Amino acid sequence: MFLPAGSRDEMGPAVSNRFAVMEKFRKVAVSRGYEEISTPVVEYATTFTNEYVDMKLQNMLKWFNSEGEIEVLRPDWTTSIARALSSQERKPQKWSYQGAVFNTNRPGMEYHQAGIEILHMPSLMGESESLLMAHSFLTQLGITDYAIELGHTKLYESLVQKLDLKKDDAERLRLAMHDKKQDEVYQIAMNNGGKETAKELAALVDAYGGIEIIDEYEERWKGREDLLEVLAQIKKTAQILTESGSGHILVDLGRVKNLPYYSGMMFRGFLQKTGAVCFSGGRYDTLYERYGGGVSAAGLAFDVDVLAELYRDESPMKKVCILASPDTLVYAEKLRSSYKNCIVDIQTHEADLGNYDKILEVKLTDGKFEVLEK
């Protein structure tokens, strides 16, 4: 009633689990050599709607500023970070970040990401590091049953090039491909070009599953060096991940971009229990063209809300409660230091005492302090 539709308050474990996930992320990122970056939550809309990024204004939380320019609440970290880093030296860089992103399409409008961006690293190094970092972070969170899905923008895009598609049809086809609507993909392709391409694209809808799909497509695409090169990249990445003990690997050769700026390999992490996407990312070299020249760039972002929902503290601290009054508070405060690595909560008798491992009461009788265990 007192909040705009979609906005919500959070309290208790929903908040503490999120912070716990964020703390673990920070530890892993810092230990792998990432520097930290933060950009403002309010940006110009054009940072995200320009032709290089091409995100949809309709999904952004926006208003006019006093000069009549549209400002938005950050809908995407990757684009903001590209803006912020556009004038940096051209040498390998690894950045990590965490915070809210806003999108009117999502329930709650505000959601939380923790992510990494890797710049000026040779091809495959950025992709592999992103995924190895994901593995290491998920392992720290105790999540081992997840799958990594690998795809690449160039497969679908090079097949579609053979069609003569207007902008609207191109978007319809992309959506049909994204939703894996095979009949619709076939029809749109048929109406805009040749039967051969329609058949190839329809088949690509099903090119989803274990890594062995690559072998099948190596046969199918014999002689098409550009496509074979992409398959080789996916295969090499899968091999690096498998040899490093990372999650179960899947490929989706028919995957289309979920964000307009991807320009190479794309990846997602799925939790096997729920099927939820817990991270998403890819290569996006062309995003930097807006700022004067492409840059080798890859990264990914974790959905902190999805991870927080799963989070369980494996070794929770013991909870000690000390019951005190204004007369015994100073003594109780000193008593805290006797309980190292514990949560020490000073409370009064009105507190709910059901949730502690130990309850003590400080009593003052005839000028003497006494500690009683309850």
Ligand SMILES: N[C@@H](Cc1c[nH]c[nH+]1)C(=O)O
């Ligand atoms: N910004 C992307 C994730 C990403 C980070 N770097 C590259 N991609 C997203 O929100 O899904």
